[in-house]
Amino acid sequence: MDCKGVVSHGNDPKRKLKQGQAHADLIRVIQELVQALPIPVKFKYVKGHQDKHVPYRLLTLEQQLNVDMDKLAKKTLKRAIRRKCFITSTLPLEKVRLTIQGNKVIRSPTDAIYDSRGRETARSFYCTVKKRSKSEEFFKPRRKKVRVKPADFDLIDFDSLDRAMTMWPQMFRVFYTKHITGCCQVNHFKNVVSKGAISAACPCCQHPDETTAHVLLCENPTRKKLYHESVTKLEAWLKRRETDPRLATMITSYLRGRSLRTMKSCTTGRESDRSRYYRLATHVDRLGWRNFTEGRIPCQFERIQCKHYHRIKSRKSSRKWAAELVDQIFKLTHLQWTYRNNFLKHRANDSAETVEEYESRMRRIEEFLEHTDPEDLLEEDRFLVEEYNLERLAAATSTKRIVYEESADSAIAAAKHARVRRTLDALDCTVDDELQMSFFSSPPGRPPGRGGRGGRKRRTQRNDLEAVFSE
Numbered sequence: 001m002d003c004k005g006v007v008s009h010g011n012d013p014k015r016k017l018k019q020g021q022a023h024a025d026l027i028r029v030i031q032e033l034v035q036a037l038p039i040p041v042k043f044k045y046v047k048g049h050q051d052k053h054v055p056y057r058l059l060t061l062e063q064q065l066n067v068d069m070d071k072l073a074k075k076t077l078k079r080a081i082r083r084k085c086f087i088t089s090t091l092p093l094e095k096v097r098l099t100i101q102g103n104k105v106i107r108s109p110t111d112a113i114y115d116s117r118g119r120e121t122a123r124s125f126y127c128t129v130k131k132r133s134k135s136e137e138f139f140k141p142r143r144k145k146v147r148v149k150p151a152d153f154d155l156i157d158f159d160s161l162d163r164a165m166t167m168w169p170q171m172f173r174v175f176y177t178k179h180i181t182g183c184c185q186v187n188h189f190k191n192v193v194s195k196g197a198i199s200a201a202c203p204c205c206q207h208p209d210e211t212t213a214h215v216l217l218c219e220n221p222t223r224k225k226l227y228h229e230s231v232t233k234l235e236a237w238l239k240r241r242e243t244d245p246r247l248a249t250m251i252t253s254y255l256r257g258r259s260l261r262t263m264k265s266c267t268t269g270r271e272s273d274r275s276r277y278y279r280l281a282t283h284v285d286r287l288g289w290r291n292f293t294e295g296r297i298p299c300q301f302e303r304i305q306c307k308h309y310h311r312i313k314s315r316k317s318s319r320k321w322a323a324e325l326v327d328q329i330f331k332l333t334h335l336q337w338t339y340r341n342n343f344l345k346h347r348a349n350d351s352a353e354t355v356e357e358y359e360s361r362m363r364r365i366e367e368f369l370e371h372t373d374p375e376d377l378l379e380e381d382r383f384l385v386e387e388y389n390l391e392r393l394a395a396a397t398s399t400k401r402i403v404y405e406e407s408a409d410s411a412i413a414a415a416k417h418a419r420v421r422r423t424l425d426a427l428d429c430t431v432d433d434e435l436q437m438s439f440f441s442s443p444p445g446r447p448p449g450r451g452g453r454g455g456r457k458r459r460t461q462r463n464d465l466e467a468v469f470s471e
């Protein structure tokens with residue numbers, strides 16, 4: 001026998017098999033046979049394929065028998081493939097047989113159950129539109145339409161996606177999941193969560209609805225340039241990995257079309273279902289742009305690349321190629337995310353605001369200006385609402401905006417302070433400490449109950465603010 005694993009299992013037929021043992025069913029049959037035989041059996045290791053280096057006549061009897069057996073097995077296998085005539089995978093002497101959805105488990109049962117369960121969860125996630133229960137915060141349908149039509153689900157190469165995800169670090173997998181479910185920092189989601197307080201517009205191109213699908217299709221000129229550059233890099237990767245040239249052209253043309261082209265229009269050659277390229281294009285178009293860019297590519301990609309590797313006599317693995325292709329395609333989206341977030345968090349200098357800080361500060365100022373009645377403020381602070389407007393503050397520098405916001409907060413606090421003081425005076429309260437404790441939080445380092453009533457007179461803010469704005 002030329003397989004050391006089988007030799008060791010055959011010589012020790014009572015040894016338990018490991019959980020992830022490959023071809024466990026065949027090994028179990030061998031073990032059963034060895035145990036049932038009335039004579040002792042000893043398996044001996046023989047180096048395989050010796051006839052490649054040594055003439056057949058010079059081989060030992062064991063080596064000659066091994067070569068004969070190989071030839072017979074290959075001939076039988078080829079005939080079976082040609083005639084499409086196979087035996088069933090039900091082997092004699094099997095004590096336990098595990099079948100999941102019609103497929104016999106020959107490796108790890110845990111992995112097989114996990115994979116089958118995962119596939120069903122994915123099917124229900126991609127192929128159905130569930131309504132949230134009314135007790136939940138948003139009882140709208142999650143999506144208007146399914147991401148994958150039930151009939152197209154089995155076209156997707158989930159094995160490659162799975163292999164690509166295994167290559168990624170944990171946090172990248174979390175990022176991928178957040179992106180495909182839409183529960184991420186896109187403004188569309190923030191708008192829903194904040195119940196409309198945050199605008200859904202794209203921060204880079206002002207598109208009215210920044211969804212996860214928009215991330216890749218943003219019309220901001222720099223982001224478009226970045227996208228095309230990353231497609232060029234993907235093209236170089238396809239070449240390095242000896243991709244089928246027609247396949248490489250189809251992928252890059254489709255990606256350069258940015259959802260405006262169909263895969264069929266990127267295919268050259270015969271438009272017939274007999275052409276595997278045309279069949280592949282049909283599958284990509286059935287699944288659509290979103291599935292493609294999120295790494296849910298048809299199985300046909302791997303099959304075509306496998307044939308190509310075979311044709312050019314390459315020993316590269318097409319399965320690894322497909323997993324890396326998924327990774328490369330999803331990197332386009334990741335690069336857009338990185339750019340978008342750097343854009344939002346960019347600080348021109350130490351005192352400048354980022355886009356995010358600017359937007360949230362302007363939101364707070366807008367709220368202050370809209371919802372504050374000048375009559376509610378102290379007389380010396382009313383100028384904050386009466387003399388300043390949103391346009392002037394939006395155009396001002398970060399420092400001016402920050403000083404203005406601080407002044408506004410201070411004005412609100414002072415007005416509240418004065419109201420409480422009036423109330424206390426009206427009650428003619430004498431036990432100051434007890435009453436004040438509930439209204440005034442004491443400054444740090446000082447015992448509670450001091451300050452407040454009869455404290456120092458507040459400096460007017462007007463001169464300070466005007467000094468900053470006139471700079």
Ligand SMILES: [Zn+2]
Pocket residue numbers: 202203204205206207214217218219220
């Ligand atoms: Zn945009």
